Amino acid sequence: MVNIRELDPSASPLDYYGSELRRLREEARLKQGALGGIIFCTGSLIGQIETARKVPTRDFSERVDAALGTGGVFSRLVGLVLRSQLPTWFQAYAEMEAKAAYISSYQAQLVYGLLQTKAYARAVLGVRTDGDLDAKVAARMERQRILDRENPPLMWVVMSEAVLHQEIGGREVMRNQLAHLLDLQGREWVKVQILPFEAGAHAGLPGSFNLLRFDDDPDLVYTEDFVQGHMTANPQALREGSLRYDHLQAAALSVKDSAERIARVMEERYGHHPVPDGRAMA
Structure with a gap:
């Protein structure tokens, strides 16, 4: 017998999503297994999402919308659900990041979250995480949707060259991540500079930081420590952050030379090199 867990739809976006999925599925007179068969997943997964034990993906939501004819209800809800999977202290920043007209970021150790591949993000988040790693990776990928908007934010990222050499997730993951950075350089609103050794x-x-500029709201500066993030519109902090960023841009390689440095590190450090017995080593 199926154990039906009663949900409080007001408890969280995930609970609301689950209760709506159950309600609309039952209105369509479909059992969990039948709906799963239509959207190419198991009835068990449907049940886990309906009881808020599993976080839905955007792909799942789009398939459910098509199967139940909901007019995009779940495709709209899933953004809220995934954002709720971000650390509580980070959610306010993610909301402001999505509204920003211009994002300036300096990264000392890692590729900026909006520029990470899924595999790189999984390796970063998997080092120390509580809960559902798949959900946390999906939440990070969801943030990147702002880059595909009709009017995306202008983004300028300065990264220490150390980011290119810090092997996260293995050689293949790093090679693909650096290739992704090169691909992003083709977007006119995304610029990457490397601060060379x-x-x-x-x-x-002193560490990584981001500056967010808005069309209608006060500018913000964001920093993190090992516990949580800090966001402020304090004029003195903004002045200091802007000045530091100007100096970093001036000291960094040009966008063109940065792309060449990324490509060189990608090939020399993470390329395909022969091993003594003649086989290729990925």
């Missing part, structure tokens, strides 16, 4: 001491030594 030869720059020596620089304005970014």
Whole structure:
């Protein structure tokens, strides 16, 4: 006998999603297995999502909308659900990030989240995580949807060259991540600069930070420590952040030279090299 867990739809976006999925499925007179068969998944997965034990993906939501003829209800809800999977302290930043007209980021250790591949994000988030890793990766990928909007934010990212050499997830993951950075350079609203090792001491030594600029709201500066993030519109903090970022851009390689540095590291460090017995090593 199926154990039906009663949900409080107001408890969370995930609970609301699950209760609506159950309600609309039952209105369509479909059992979980029947709906699963239509959208190419198991009835068990339908049950887990209906009871808020599993986080739905965007692909799942789009297939459910098509199967139940909901007019896009679940495709709209899933964005809220995935955002709720972000750390509580990060959710406010993600909301402001999605509204920003211009994003400036300096990254000392990792590729900026909006530019990460799924495999790289999984390796980063998998180091220390509680709960559903798949849901956390999906939430990070959901943030990247702002880059595909009709009017995406202008984004300028300066990264330490150390980011290219810090092997996250293995050689193949890194090669694909660096290739992704090169592909993104083809978008006119995304620019990446590499701060080379030869720059020596620089304005970014205190750590990574982001600057968000808006059409109608006050600008923000965002930093993180090992516990949580900090976001402020304090004029002095904005002045200091903007000045540091200007110095970092000036010390970094040009966009063109940065692409060449990324390509060189990709091939020399993560390319396909022969091993002594003549086989290729990925």
